[in-house]
Amino acid sequence: MIITMRLLLVEDDPELSQNLFQKLQKEGFAVDVTDNGIDAEFMGDEILYDLVILDLGLPQRSGLEVLKNWRNKNNAIPVIILTARDAWHERVDGFKAGADDYLGKPFHYEELQLRIRALLRRHHKNLGDTITSKSLSLDEETQRVTIISKGDDMNADQDAIELTGTEFRLLRYFMLNPNKILSKSRLIEHVYDQNFDKDSNLIEVYVRHLRKIIGKEKIVTKRGQGYLFTDV
């Protein structure tokens, strides 16, 4: 199962940061790291992360302030805050500011791992087995897509169509973000694997492939902006 989830790790303790980075990467996450609040806020605004791990005690701008600013801008990015152990007020402040979950330091990586999974599952309801839209069903294990209904044709072909890894990740990302304009650069960030040539023209090629498989009308081109998945 290949799922590329993109995480932002904000932690100013270099040892902890490096340690978490390696473990998260090993698990298959695409991870960006920063050690200060100003860069963190900017990155969280610019890049559509699937999840942020946010330390509260940060140089330049506190994690709490970063979180508040995101929420004030209606940025609903899922956030797990890292708080000092036994600092209940930090947790309360964090939840008030819009945190989705917290973890008190020090913690075992396994606990963070479980919280990340739980939060991703909560955020993407369908994560873990099958993702569905109005007329498509995408199986994450087999990376196959099934067209559930083709208009009025009740005997529509129910065969599952096999996708390449990139087609699968692209469709998966579209289905998890319906009715949102997704720029080519955002799509690349969520779709690339290590060997992916980060040329945005490639996205056009993959979108063309996908349209042939699932139907042209489901992915609308927004000129100069990106694409919109409309099968809702």
Ligand code: CA
């Ligand atoms: Ca810190």
